[in-house]
Amino acid sequence: MSDERAQAMAARLxxxxxxxxxxxxxxxxxxxxxxFGHNQRxxxxxxxxxxxxxxxxxxxxxxxxxxGFADPDGLALAVLFESRFPELVLDADSIRRLAGHRAASIAxxxxxxxEQDIALEMLLTAEPAATAVALAERLDHARHLHLExxxxxxxxxxxxxxxxxxxxxxxxxxxxxxxxxxxxxFARRYLRSRSDTADPAS
Numbered sequence: 001m002s003d004e005r006a007q008a009m010a011a012r013l014x015x016x017x018x019x020x021x022x023x024x025x026x027x028x029x030x031x032x033x034x035x036f037g038h039n040q041r042x043x044x045x046x047x048x049x050x051x052x053x054x055x056x057x058x059x060x061x062x063x064x065x066x067x068g069f070a071d072p073d074g075l076a077l078a079v080l081f082e083s084r085f086p087e088l089v090l091d092a093d094s095i096r097r098l099a100g101h102r103a104a105s106i107a108x109x110x111x112x113x114x115e116q117d118i119a120l121e122m123l124l125t126a127e128p129a130a131t132a133v134a135l136a137e138r139l140d141h142a143r144h145l146h147l148e149x150x151x152x153x154x155x156x157x158x159x160x161x162x163x164x165x166x167x168x169x170x171x172x173x174x175x176x177x178x179x180x181x182x183x184x185x186f187a188r189r190y191l192r193s194r195s196d197t198a199d200p201a202s
Contacts, residue, residue: 003048006038009057016064017075026072030060033098034079037090044087051147052088055140056080062136067172069136074129077103081137083112106130114159123167131171138164139175142182146190157186 010031017027037056042048056079063069063078076099082088089112096104109126110133111119123131138160145156161183168176 003038003042005048005054006035006057009038009054010034013057013060013064013079016061020064020068020070022070022072022075026076029099030072030076030079033076034060036094036098037080040090041088051144052085055082055137055144058140058143059133059137062139062175063132066174066178067132067136069129069132069172071129071132073100073102074106074133076100077106078133078136081107081110081133083110083134083137084114084141086112106133110134114155116159116162119159120163120166123163124170128171131167132175135164135168135171135175135179139179139182142179142186145186153186153190157183157191 013034014027014031017030022030034057038053041050041053041055045053047053059081060075060078063075069075077095080090080095080099080103082090090098092104092108095107106127106129109122109130111122113119123134126134142156142160142164145153160179165176165179165183168179
């Protein structure tokens with residue numbers, strides 16, 4: 001992996017996973033899955049510094065560092081999972097090959113896109129590992145939403161409040177606090193800001 005940022009992220013993932021007492025084999029699987037997913041994103045985004053390039057590793061780190069989540073299958077999926085952009089979604093066979101059969105099964109239970117009723121129903125009936133991965137993945141997207149075109153902001157925020165806030169309350173108290181803080185902050189700082197503010201992402 002030639003990207004220095006990705007190398008640093010892989011090292012951070014390794015340290016966090018070791019602190020969570022994952023086995024060496026599970027750490028190796030996690031890092032290998034991240035490297036594959038990152039290289040795919042770099043190729044498709046055509047920009048190693050794109051905000052979404054390191055999305056998978058950040059998702060796994062939210063789970064490891066904020067939620068104390070140490071499910072090796074869920075973490076291996078976290079570095080590969082994408083819920084918003086179809087062009088970045090990995091197929092089930094790739095997830096199974098890189099992360100294992102259980103990770104692929106978890107991925108199949110997670111919503112892709114922003115259909116609120118479907119997403120909420122799927123997440124409320126999903127197993128805890130699936131819900132945690134989905135919540136961390138969407139939270140990382142939320143944390144970088146201000147870097148995307150302004151036109152996407154209201155729909156994403158409304159979906160986050162309708163689907164992911166209720167799910168966060170049932171998933172993990174610290175993740176729930178982080179989700180609610182982001183939602184309130186983003187509404188106050190960005191959605192209610194002056195309409196004549198220039199769009200930084202246009």
